[in-house]
Amino acid sequence: MITFMNNSDSEEEPCNERTSLMSAESPPVPSYQDGLxxxxxxxxxxxxxxxxxxxxxxxxxxxxxxxxxxxxxxxxALENEEEELTLKYGAKHVIMLFVPVTLCMIVVVATIKSxxxxxxxxxxxxxxPFSEDTPSVGQRLLNSVxxxxxxxxxIVVMTVFLVLLYKYRCYKFIHGWLILSSxxxxxxxxxxxxxxxxxxxxxxxxxxxxxLVIWNFGAVGMICIHWKGPLQLQQAYLIMISALMALVFxxxxxxxxxxxxLGAISIYDLMAVLCPKGPLRMLVETAQERNEPIFxxxxxxxxxxxxxxxxxxxxxxxxxxxxxxxxxxxxxxxNHRSPLHADSQMSETRSPGPxxxxxxxxxxxxxxxxxxxxLGDFIFYSxxxxxxxATASGDWNTTLACFVAILIGLCLTLLLLAVxxxxxxxxxxxxxxxxxxxFSTDNLVRPFMDTLASHxxxx
Amino acid sequence: APQPxxxxxxxxxxFFWLVSLLLASLIWFVSVHLSDRxxxxxxxxxxxxxxxxxxxxxxxxxxxxxxxxxxxxxxxATISEDGRSPISLRQMAYVSGLSFGIxxxxxxxxxxLADSIGPGIVGIHGDSPYxxxxxxxxxxxxxxxxxxxxxxxxxxxxxxxxxxxxxxxASHLLTSGLTFLNPRYEASLVPIFIITLxxxxxxxxxxxxxxxxxxxxxxxxxxxxxxxMMYSALQVPxxx
Numbered sequence: 001m002i003t004f005m006n007n008s009d010s011e012e013e014p015c016n017e018r019t020s021l022m023s024a025e026s027p028p029v030p031s032y033q034d035g036l037x038x039x040x041x042x043x044x045x046x047x048x049x050x051x052x053x054x055x056x057x058x059x060x061x062x063x064x065x066x067x068x069x070x071x072x073x074x075x076x077a078l079e080n081e082e083e084e085l086t087l088k089y090g091a092k093h094v095i096m097l098f099v100p101v102t103l104c105m106i107v108v109v110a111t112i113k114s115x116x117x118x119x120x121x122x123x124x125x126x127x128x129p130f131s132e133d134t135p136s137v138g139q140r141l142l143n144s145v146x147x148x149x150x151x152x153x154x155i156v157v158m159t160v161f162l163v164l165l166y167k168y169r170c171y172k173f174i175h176g177w178l179i180l181s182s183x184x185x186x187x188x189x190x191x192x193x194x195x196x197x198x199x200x201x202x203x204x205x206x207x208x209x210x211x212l213v214i215w216n217f218g219a220v221g222m223i224c225i226h227w228k229g230p231l232q233l234q235q236a237y238l239i240m241i242s243a244l245m246a247l248v249f250x251x252x253x254x255x256x257x258x259x260x261x262l263g264a265i266s267i268y269d270l271m272a273v274l275c276p277k278g279p280l281r282m283l284v285e286t287a288q289e290r291n292e293p294i295f296x297x298x299x300x301x302x303x304x305x306x307x308x309x310x311x312x313x314x315x316x317x318x319x320x321x322x323x324x325x326x327x328x329x330x331x332x333x334x335n336h337r338s339p340l341h342a343d344s345q346m347s348e349t350r351s352p353g354p355x356x357x358x359x360x361x362x363x364x365x366x367x368x369x370x371x372x373x374x375l376g377d378f379i380f381y382s383x384x385x386x387x388x389x390a391t392a393s394g395d396w397n398t399t400l401a402c403f404v405a406i407l408i409g410l411c412l413t414l415l416l417l418a419v420x421x422x423x424x425x426x427x428x429x430x431x432x433x434x435x436x437x438x439f440s441t442d443n444l445v446r447p448f449m450d451t452l453a454s455h456x457x458x459x
Numbered sequence: 460a461p462q463p464x465x466x467x468x469x470x471x472x473x474f475f476w477l478v479s480l481l482l483a484s485l486i487w488f489v490s491v492h493l494s495d496r497x498x499x500x501x502x503x504x505x506x507x508x509x510x511x512x513x514x515x516x517x518x519x520x521x522x523x524x525x526x527x528x529x530x531x532x533x534x535x536a537t538i539s540e541d542g543r544s545p546i547s548l549r550q551m552a553y554v555s556g557l558s559f560g561i562x563x564x565x566x567x568x569x570x571x572l573a574d575s576i577g578p579g580i581v582g583i584h585g586d587s588p589y590x591x592x593x594x595x596x597x598x599x600x601x602x603x604x605x606x607x608x609x610x611x612x613x614x615x616x617x618x619x620x621x622x623x624x625x626x627x628x629a630s631h632l633l634t635s636g637l638t639f640l641n642p643r644y645e646a647s648l649v650p651i652f653i654i655t656l657x658x659x660x661x662x663x664x665x666x667x668x669x670x671x672x673x674x675x676x677x678x679x680x681x682x683x684x685x686x687x688m689m690y691s692a693l694q695v696p697x698x699x
Contacts, residue, residue, distance in 0.1 A: 396569040401477055404562070408474045440481055448484040449566065451506060456594065456641040458567055458601055458634070459483075459513045 093371040094414050096302035098407060100239050104378050105403060107243040108250070108386040117196040118251045119390045125252045127151045132254040144256035148264045151257075155265070159272065159279045167286055178295065182225055182241065186218040189244040238300045242375050246382035250390060258387050259435065265380060266431040273425040284423050301372045371414065377426040381406050384434045388442075397449055401441040405433035472524060472555050473562040479520040480566070483513030507639065514635050517559075518628045521609070524555060525616050548617060549610070549666055556609015560602035568598040593644055600655045604634060607655075607662035614665045630654060 112118055124131070127150055130143035165174050191214055198205055221241075224234045253261065272278040388402040409430025417424050452459065487509030494501055528551050571594050582588035608627050615623030634654055640647040 396573055397566055400562075400565060400569065404473045404477055408471060411471065437477070437481075440485075444484040444488050445480055448487050448509060449570075452510065453567070453570060455506070456590065456597075456638065457506070457510055458597055458638040459480075459510045459517070459563075 093302065094411055097371055097373055097410060097414065100235060100300060100302070101373075101378060101381060101407070101410060102403075104239045104243050104246070104382050105385045105406075107239070108246050108382040109389045109399060111193075111197075111243070111247060112250065112386050112389045115196050115200045117199070118247050118386075120251075121254075123252070124254060127154050128253060128257050130257075132256055140256060144254070144260045147254070147257040148260040151261050152264050152268055155268070156279075163279045163283050163286075166283060174295070179222070179226060182222060183218075185241045185244055186221040186237075187214060189241075189248065190214055190217060193244060193247070235300065235302070238375060239378070242300075242378035243382060245375075246379045246386055249379065249383045250386040253383075255387075255391060258383065262380060262384055262431055263435060266425075266428040269425040269427040273423060280425075281423075299372045299374055300378060371417070373426060377430075380427060381410075381430060381434075384431060384438070388434075388438050395442070395446055397446060398438060398441045401437045401445070402434045405437035406430045409433045471527075472558040475520045475524050476517060476559050476562045479516040480513060483509060483516050486512050510635055510639075511632065514631050515628070517563075518612075518631060521555075521559065521612055522616065525613055528555070548613060552610045552613030553606065553666075555613065556606040557602075559609060560605030563605055564598045564602040567601065568594060587644070589644065593641070593648060596648060597638065597651065600651050601634070603655050604631075604658055607658040610662040611658070611665050630658060 128147040129150065130146050132140050132143055134140050134143060162174070191210075194210070194214065220229075220233070221237045223229055224237050225241075249258070269280075272280040273284075275281065384406065385399060385402050389396075389399040407430075409432070410426065412429050413424060413426050487505065490505050490508065491502070494505060528548075532548065532551070571591065575591055581590050587593070608631060611623060612627050615621070615627065634651055637647045637651050637654075
């Protein structure tokens with residue numbers, strides 16, 4: 001690919017002062033998705049890794065040797081500016097994440113409420129073998145706990161496997177795994193989804209048209225996610241595959257197991273990202289040591305630039321110079337502050353990049369470094385809201401309450417991220433709020449509001 | 460631009476309202492379970508009590524939110540360049556009231572909306588056939604009222620005019636109480652709309668608008684709709 005070659009040529013010059021910046025970068029996103037096999041696709045080993053981290057690279061301020069930029073920058077004066085920038089852009093990042101999370105949840109809720117297929121019980125995944133059709137409450141609880149244990153251990157095993165693969169540099173294997181899983185999502189699940197939607201609305205469609213549509217959708221999706229594409233399109237595809245995955249979970253997880261799994265996953269997330277020997281943390285640290293991005297194909301990035309594909313170790317070092325591609329919107333937005341940004345994750349640029357690696361270095365525009373959120377977080381947020389929509393006795397208040405709770409949790413997590421500036425688990429706070437609000441709204445608020453509404457009382 | 464910072468606290472406000480609703484429901488729920496289920500009058504009385512508690516809690520949480528915003532505002536002001544916070548308190552009051560109103564309105568009306576799609580006949584059991592339309596009007600009034608109350612409330616807290624605060628709480632209680640007169644819609648809808656208009660005027664004056672401003676806007680914008688004028692005129696003081 002042309003991009004690679006040009007970039008490797010220009011790798012030498014800017015790197016020297018940049019490498020010190022890069023090693024000081026905040027860590028890239030630790031993430032992977034958990035493995036899952038549906039009842040239908042029993043053959044494919046399409047495991048996906050769960051993403052459970054979110055991090056934000058702060059606007060990095062250079063150390064003052066920005067001589068080629070021509071603007072001397074003092075470090076002390078930068079501290080205050082950095083703080084204010086942090087807050088200002090912190091708010092912006094929150095919005096940038098609110099929109100996709102909201103969109104994903106809207107898609108899931110809309111589908112659940114309209115397409116009957118996803119609320120019918122048609123069997124269970126092999127990861128949750130214990131049925132919940134038992135007569136006694138205690139037995140049901142026990143079964144759901146056992147299901148949870150099995151599911152979480154599958155996730156842990158997959159995660160450790162992934163970390164080992166990453167540690168021993170089996171990149172091809174991981175890449176192949178990712179491609180296979182996104183293939184399955186983009187083609188098979190989309191086909192099922194489209195089929196069910198068409199059935200619900202009683203729209204006739206012939207197979208050639210369907211084939212054409214799905215082929216185009218899937219092929220463009222593969223290219224966008226794993227290679228290059230417009231940012232909005234890539235974001236849209238990531239949202240869609242998260243929604244599809246969440247719908248599969250909602251359909252195939254039995255009720256109580258789903259809630260217990262959600263709780264257990266957030267605890268696991270907390271431990272995996274924060275404990276010193278946690279697999280996710282090891283993943284992050286390994287990636288940091290090698291100055292590489294981690295599996296960029298399965299992270300949602302709200303930044304104006306994003307990595308495509310997996311970085312090879314030798315090309316990682318050239319990340320600093322080659323990343324100065326900006327969207328036109330970004331150019332207009334900032335206020336011409338001085339800091340240059342080096343991010344070891346931005347290993348590839350889009351087409352204008354290779355032709356202007358040096359000139360862009362001097363350009364002095366402020367780059368909007370977006371927040372990155374793992375797709376697993378999207379999936380589990382949507383599972384929570386979707387389950388609330390599916391099982392809350394047709395009540396919209398519960399869905400809304402869970403939605404607000406999750407957004408608040410995300411807000412708080414991003415706040416903590418701005419404070420701590422390292423990779424944080426995005427699931428625990430949101431899922432806790434979501435669960436609390438779900439159960440309390442369903443059991444306490446709903447009777448109250450229903451009684452009020454029946455008398456047409458307003459509070 | 461201050462816009463992102465305005466958008467961000469939208470969910471904290473909704474969250475605060477939700478928590479207040481949660482607590483009120485908890486109190487109602489506990490009281491219902493502790494009381495005699497069969498007695499209809501008692502249940503109705505408990506409902507009234509629950510509604511009143513909910514109103515008081517909402518106002519309490521509005522106050523708590525005001526305190527939180529003040530603190531955040533001070534924090535923002537200290538780190539900004541010119542010592543002023545990027546958002547004016549009036550804007551925050553407006554957005555806060557609006558989001559309280561939105562979440563309250565949505566919670567009140569969305570189930571009704573969802574039911575209105577399905578097959579059915581309104582009022583088949585002898586209830587009023589105007590249920591949907593009056594619900595729509597009531598929700599609209601409530602959203603507007605929350606917005607106005609937000610503006611007045613924050614201004615009153617800022618200037619420490621506690622009688623204003625009391626008046627806001629009283630009008631909220633009054634509005635909620637008036638809805639108890641449903642389905643006698645003449646008795647409830649009309650007074651509620653009168654209250655809405657009065658509160659709107661009060662909020663307008665509190666936000667610094669005046670007849671003069673309205674005339675100024677009219678002359679340069681040539682709008683006819685007085686309600687639209689109110690909002691565009693409301694924005695004029697913000698640019699001070």
